[in-house]
Amino acid sequence: MAKGDKQSPIEINTKDVQHDSSLGPWHASYDPGAAKTILNNGRTCRVVFDDMFDRSVLRGGPLTGAYRLRQLHLHWGSSDDHGSEHVIDGVKYAAELHMVHWNPKHGNFAGALKQPDGVAVVGIFLKVGKNPKPEMKRILAEIDNIKTKGKEAPFQHFDPSILFPKSRDYWTYHGSFTTPPCEECITWILLREPIEVSSDQMAKLRTLSKSGENEPVKPLVDNWRPLQPLKGRIVRASFK
Numbered sequence: 001m002a003k004g005d006k007q008s009p010i011e012i013n014t015k016d017v018q019h020d021s022s023l024g025p026w027h028a029s030y031d032p033g034a035a036k037t038i039l040n041n042g043r044t045c046r047v048v049f050d051d052m053f054d055r056s057v058l059r060g061g062p063l064t065g066a067y068r069l070r071q072l073h074l075h076w077g078s079s080d081d082h083g084s085e086h087v088i089d090g091v092k093y094a095a096e097l098h099m100v101h102w103n104p105k106h107g108n109f110a111g112a113l114k115q116p117d118g119v120a121v122v123g124i125f126l127k128v129g130k131n132p133k134p135e136m137k138r139i140l141a142e143i144d145n146i147k148t149k150g151k152e153a154p155f156q157h158f159d160p161s162i163l164f165p166k167s168r169d170y171w172t173y174h175g176s177f178t179t180p181p182c183e184e185c186i187t188w189i190l191l192r193e194p195i196e197v198s199s200d201q202m203a204k205l206r207t208l209s210k211s212g213e214n215e216p217v218k219p220l221v222d223n224w225r226p227l228q229p230l231k232g233r234i235v236r237a238s239f240k
């Protein structure tokens with residue numbers, strides 16, 4: 001897979017993006033009761049949702065049908081000047097949040113990974129600024145409970161749509177998981193407007209360790225994949 005021609009992440013050069021007037025708005029209708037746990041899997045910090053039914057779904061935009069929210073996670077750097085996976089006109093953000101949804105017409109998540117329309121990921125850029133979004137506090141407050149690899153804590157009554165920026169403007173393209181085995185099953189929906197976090201919040205994220213409880217601390221940082229070749233793909237924009 002990783003040698004395919006639809007790999008992610010990519011750099012988005014906005015001069016090459018094509019506005020597509022047929023791209024409508026996307027809609028997330030999430031059930032706060034679907035949130036279950038937050039965990040440190042040694043590679044990222046992940047919030048897991050109940051995806052047995054269509055409780056929390058994403059629809060519209062470039063998608064056909066309703067995609068179920070399965071998990072959200074983040075990628076970040078060892079300092080505030082980098083960390084995002086996608087890069088916009090050379091700009092790297094401090095972090096990138098991914099909300100992972102899958103298409104139930106493929107039966108289950110494992111089946112969806114094998115399909116080009118199997119998975120939809122909403123990507124939100126995190127920018128270090130002066131007025132951090134209070135909604136990020138809930139996730140960061142849990143960091144102390146999941147410091148080491150394998151640690152998991154209950155994470156309930158959480159509606160991740162509170163993390164969305166004001167604007168719904170997005171870029172979309174077909175790509176892959178950014179972690180091995182990098183299946184090319186993702187419709188990426190990258191939001192143009194970043195949300196703000198504080199430098200202290202980024203420092204908090206960097207206190208996560210990728211090693212287990214009784215092992216020497218190895219800071220969980222720089223869990224982003226390098227840019228992949230565009231290979232002729234078109235990135236479309238929902239906005240002019």
Ligand SMILES: NS(=O)(=O)c1nc2c(F)c(F)c(F)c(F)c2s1
Nearest residue numbers: 098100121176177178179180181
């Ligand atoms: N960074 S990503 O492209 O959003 C992304 N990677 C993965 C991955 F490697 C997995 F094994 C997995 F089960 C996922 F749900 C995702 S979602």
Ligand SMILES: [Zn+2]
Nearest residue numbers: 073075098178
């Ligand atoms: Zn990711």
